[in-house]
Amino acid sequence: MEIRHLQTIIEIVRRNSFTGAAEALHVTQPTISKTIRNLERELNVELFVRDSKTVKLTDAGETILRHAGAILQSFDLLMTELNDLTYLKRGTIRIGLPPMAGSSFFPVVIKRFQERYPGIAIKLEEEGATRIVEGISDGTLDAGVVLPPFDEEKFDSFPLVKERLKLVVPPSHRMAGRQSVNLGELSEERFILFSREFALHGIINRACESMGFSPRIVYESSQWDFIGEMVASDLGISMLPDTICRLLNPDKVRAIELVDPVIPWHLAMVWKREGYHSLAIREWIQFTRAQFAE
Missing domain, CATH: 3.40.190.290 (D-Maltodextrin-Binding Protein; domain 2)
Known part of the structure; x- marks a missing residue:
């Protein structure tokens, strides 16, 4: 069984049609039918009821469908993380800086980071610390510089x-x-x-x-x-x-x-404790920590 088999089953059920699934996946209807037949032979089960005018799954088909969504989500996350292996060659990170911190401490840090990773664009949002915390919380910012106190259960940080x-x-x-x-x-x-x-x-x-x-x-x-x-x-x-x-x-x-x-x-670099962080933002955090430790 391959990922494309799960994608095909999900599309057939979603469109309630082999033809609709073929259009969604940009293949022909015979290709869809052949894919399902090959999978049924491999698993030695029938996945769809053949004598129905509408698409209906067998018990085996229902079992596969029940697990297919979670498997595809895990696969997508896997591919995202694998693609991050080349993320340091391109991409964007979003950093919130208060005006005083931006002008006083970060021009040199940003210059050094760009010299090491010229393909990564840094999108700077110049805001007050309160709005920066809100941006990190709702995901519009990857990290930012704020004044303590902040919710240490929600955010990771290091002092600047x-x-x-x-x-x-x-x-x-x-x-x-x-x-x-x-x-x-x-x-x-x-x-x-x-x-x-x-x-x-x-x-x-x-x-x-x-x-x-x-x-x-x-x-x-x-x-x-x-x-x-x-x-x-x-x-x-x-x-x-x-x-x-x-x-x-x-x-x-x-x-x-x-x-x-x-x-x-006091200033601290903060980022959300939970959730996925790209390789680029993790490198920014590590790089900035080292710069301010010097």
């Missing part, structure tokens, strides 16, 4: 970066000359934050609330450089990771240590 947030103020601000600032001192300030779909928005909100106040948010943006420019224009203050602060123009803004409490900014 461990930093903390700094206070960003214009040079004219009353705290611009300070070495450090307590979070509680900012209760009357005007805040410029990332948009609500970004995990950092919620992290800052919760930190402020733990100190007994809700931040007065006057502007929101999805771009760290625009946030920096708004701070430079004295429209408010912000909090950004140390890496991003080093990219801002020191003549336009001041970055100050934020203490009591320290607000961590």
Whole structure:
């Protein structure tokens, strides 16, 4: 018995016709009939009732049909995984990156990966961590960079970066000359934050609330450089990771240590724990882990 025999039986039953099955499989009707006769001789059983005007399976035919679907599904999965042996020569992987992580940490990593695997296209989705988690969950993304916490029963991960947030103020601000600032001192300030779909928005909100106040948010943006420019224009203050602060123009803004409490900014690469992962995405995960371990 061969896979094509199972495919033929399924199509005959699905179309309720030998002729319909022949059309679906792009062969002639005599070919279908010959395939079934040869299989019946091989198994020494009859699969279809011959004297019926409609297609009707015998008990043996019903038994084969009952198992055929699962066998074909397993076969398709087998072929997919075998085809992945050449997947590193071509294919696409879909990675979600928050704006800050993408601009700060990944250009060099992506360049090195493309040099090693030039046939693999990397489709980048620049989103906030919240939407990235949703994309990995629903399968529209293969992996992504997010801020903990996340559901560790649902996602596998490894750490990428461990930093903390700094206070960003214009040079004219009353705290611009300070070495450090307590979070509680900012209760009357005007805040410029990332948009609500970004995990950092919620992290800052919760930190402020733990100190007994809700931040007065006057502007929101999805771009760290625009946030920096708004701070430079004295429209408010912000909090950004140390890496991003080093990219801002020191003549336009001041970055100050934020203490009591320290607000961590940790990044992790995550992917779905369950389900099939292509060889390409597995290689991306292994490659990225090695790059950040250096």
